Amino acid sequence: MNPRDSGTSNADWMARSLRSVWHPCTQMQQHESVPLIPISHGRGAWLYDPEGRRYLDAISSWWVNLFGHANPRINAALKDQLDRLEHAMLAGFTHAPVVELSERLSALTGGVLGHCFYASDGASAVEIALKMSFHAWRNAGQTDKQEFVCLQGSYHGETIGALAVTDVPLFREAYGPLLRPAHVVMSPDARQALPGESAADVARRAANALESLLQAREGHIAALIVEPLIQCATGMAMHDPLYLQLARTLCDRYGVHLIADEIAVGCGRTGTFFACEQVDIWPDFVCLSKGISGGYLPLSLVMTSEAVYQAFYDTDVRRGFLHSHSYTGNPLACRAALATLDIFECDDVLNRNRERAQRLGSLLAPLAHHPQVRHVRQRGMVWACDVVLDHAASAASFPRRFFTAALEHELLLRPIGNTVYLMPPYILDDEELALLAIRMQTVLAQVMHA
Ligand SMILES: *Cc1c(COP(=O)(O)O)cnc(C)c1O
Numbered sequence: 001m002n003p004r005d006s007g008t009s010n011a012d013w014m015a016r017s018l019r020s021v022w023h024p025c026t027q028m029q030q031h032e033s034v035p036l037i038p039i040s041h042g043r044g045a046w047l048y049d050p051e052g053r054r055y056l057d058a059i060s061s062w063w064v065n066l067f068g069h070a071n072p073r074i075n076a077a078l079k080d081q082l083d084r085l086e087h088a089m090l091a092g093f094t095h096a097p098v099v100e101l102s103e104r105l106s107a108l109t110g111g112v113l114g115h116c117f118y119a120s121d122g123a124s125a126v127e128i129a130l131k132m133s134f135h136a137w138r139n140a141g142q143t144d145k146q147e148f149v150c151l152q153g154s155y156h157g158e159t160i161g162a163l164a165v166t167d168v169p170l171f172r173e174a175y176g177p178l179l180r181p182a183h184v185v186m187s188p189d190a191r192q193a194l195p196g197e198s199a200a201d202v203a204r205r206a207a208n209a210l211e212s213l214l215q216a217r218e219g220h221i222a223a224l225i226v227e228p229l230i231q232c233a234t235g236m237a238m239h240d241p242l243y244l245q246l247a248r249t250l251c252d253r254y255g256v257h258l259i260a261d262e263i264a265v266g267c268g269r270t271g272t273f274f275a276c277e278q279v280d281i282w283p284d285f286v287c288l289s290k291g292i293s294g295g296y297l298p299l300s301l302v303m304t305s306e307a308v309y310q311a312f313y314d315t316d317v318r319r320g321f322l323h324s325h326s327y328t329g330n331p332l333a334c335r336a337a338l339a340t341l342d343i344f345e346c347d348d349v350l351n352r353n354r355e356r357a358q359r360l361g362s363l364l365a366p367l368a369h370h371p372q373v374r375h376v377r378q379r380g381m382v383w384a385c386d387v388v389l390d391h392a393a394s395a396a397s398f399p400r401r402f403f404t405a406a407l408e409h410e411l412l413l414r415p416i417g418n419t420v421y422l423m424p425p426y427i428l429d430d431e432e433l434a435l436l437a438i439r440m441q442t443v444l445a446q447v448m449h450a
Contacts, residue, residue: 010051013038034400037407042069045425045432047412055412058424058436063232063264065295067343068427074294077339081332090118090329097334104341105288105303108273112282113303117321118329122263122289123157125300126225128323129285130161132304133223133257136311139319142255145222149213149256151206152187155233156225156261165225168234183217185210187231188239191375191386199240206239207246214254223257223284228275229379232264235419236384238377241279248281257308258283263300267291267340268350268426271357271380284308294340295425299333353426356433357381360422363437372448384421387448402447409439420444 014036022028023036040050045068047055057065067074081097088095102116117132119125130148137145150156150165157163158171164179166172172179188206190199197205214221228244231237251258260283265275267288272278274286285308289300312321327333343349361378367385368376376385389395399415406413413420424436 008050010035010038010049013050030400034404035407044068044070045428053410055407055410056424056432056436057412058422058440059412059414060291060423060425061295061412062290063269063423064290064293065425066267066291066340067294068425069295071294071343073343074296074336074339077335077342078296078332081335085331087327087330087332089326091324095329095331095334097331097338098329101334101337101341104338105301109282109286109303113286113305115304115306115309117302117304117323118334119300119302119325120298120327120330120333121157122261122287122300123159123162124325125263125287125289125302126156126162126165126259126261127159128302129225129259129261129287129304130165130223131323132285132302132308132321133259135321136257136308137222139311139314142219144220145255147217147221148182149185149210149221149224150182151226151231152184153189153231153234153237154184154187154225154227155231156227157263183213183221185213187237188243189231189237190239190377191237200242203240203243203246206243207250210247211250214250214256218254221254221256223259224251225259225261227261227263228265229270229278230265230275230382232382233416235386235416236377236382236421238379238382238384244276244279244281248279248283251284257285259285259287261287263287263289268344268353269381269423271354272350273344292340293333293336294343296336297330297333298327299330299337349426353381356426356428357383359430359433360424360428360437363434364441367441367444373444381426382421382423384419387415387418387420387444389418389448398447402443405443405447406440409443411436411439411443413440413443 017036018031038049039047041048045057047057085095105116106114117128119128148165150167152167154167156165160178163172163175165182167184186206186209188203190202193202248258260276262275276283284305286303293299312319357380360383364383367373372388374386374388389398395418398418402415
C-alpha cells in the first residue's frame, strides 16, 4: 500500500484483501465480525491505517520488530546494501554481510557456537536443527538415534517436521496423521506448582520426568528441543532457569543434543541476548529468527558447535549437510541483522531494557490484586497474566473481543486463549509505556465485564 492509496477506506481494503488474500492463522469467516486493519505506514512503535488511525504495536508485529517500524538506521543500511548486492547464491559464493553476521553472532557465544547455517523462517531453522542433529549422530555411527523430545505446550513452527515437535493442539490436530510422533515430556511451566512448591521445584519435577524418558529410550533419542525460559505460543509459560541447567546435564549424561529454539526468546527478549546466557549453559544448537533482522526481512539461522560441524567434515559428499533454501543468507536480510546488532551495541539496549521492563512491571503491578487475574509474570520484555472468565462462552470469544476492544484504544494486542501478554519493541519511552499500561487495563476491565 503506498501513499497514493491513502484515499481508500479501511472497509475497501478489507473487502479487497478478503477476496484475494488468505490470511495466516485465521478462520477467514471470523472476519465477518472481526475487523481486518489495513496498514499504510509505520513509525516507531506505531502502525497507521489509511484513515489516519494509529495502533501501538505492543506485540512487535508477531514478536519480530525490535526497534520500531521504519527505523532510520536500519533503513539506511538497507538502502546502502540495495545498491551493492540484493542477493547472490550462498553455495560456492559468499559475501560480506553473511560473513560479518556469522562472526558477530559466533562472538556473542564466545565462539562456542561458531558455525551458522542460514534459512529464511523460523520453522525452517527448526527443521535444519532436527536434521542436523539426526545426521550428525548418523555420521558418528549412531544410526539408532532417530527420536526427538519436546515439552508439553511447545511450539516450534508449523511445517511438517517442526509441527511434529509442537504440542499446541489447535495447530496439530488436523495434521496428526502426517506427523512423525515425538516424545512429549512434562513442561517446567511454573504455573503448575503444587501448594508449597516453588518454580525451581517444578523445574526439578520436570527434569525428573525427562530423565525417566531419556533412560527408557537411551540410545534412541537424537535431541531435546526447548524454548528457553518462556514457552511463548502456548501462552507465555515461564519456567525457572534451573530447568535449562538440569536439561543440559541430562542431555550430556544420555548422549542427547540440546536444541534451544530462541526464535522468540532470543535477541534480547528475556533480558540477555540469548536466553541461555542466564544460566550459563550452551546448547548444541541455537535457532534464531524473528527479531534477528529487526523485524524487516525473513531470516533465520541455526548456530552449532565445532563438534557437530566436524561430524559432517569429510571427503564424502553424502556426509555433508545437503540442505538449502534459495534465499539462504540473503545479503539484504543479513545487512538488516547487522544494523540490528549495531543498535544493540550503540544504544546499550540490554541495560536500557532492564529499566524499561522494570517500569512496565511496576505500572502493571496493581493487576496482581485483581480477583479475575492470575499468574502475573514477567521476564525481560515479556509481560503476561491469565484472566479468569466465568462462562465458557465468554472465555471462547475472549481473545477476539479483547483484540477488537484494544484496537478501539489504539493498541495492537492479541491474547492467546485467556493469556493477555505484552511483548513490545525495545523503544517505548516512558509516555508510551504509561499509555500502554493504562489502556491495557481499561481494555481488560471492559472485556472482562462484557
Ligand atoms: C515463531 C516461532 C517459530 C516459527 O517461526 P516462523 O518464522 O513463524 O516459521 C518457531 N519457534 C518459536 C519458538 C517461535 O516463536
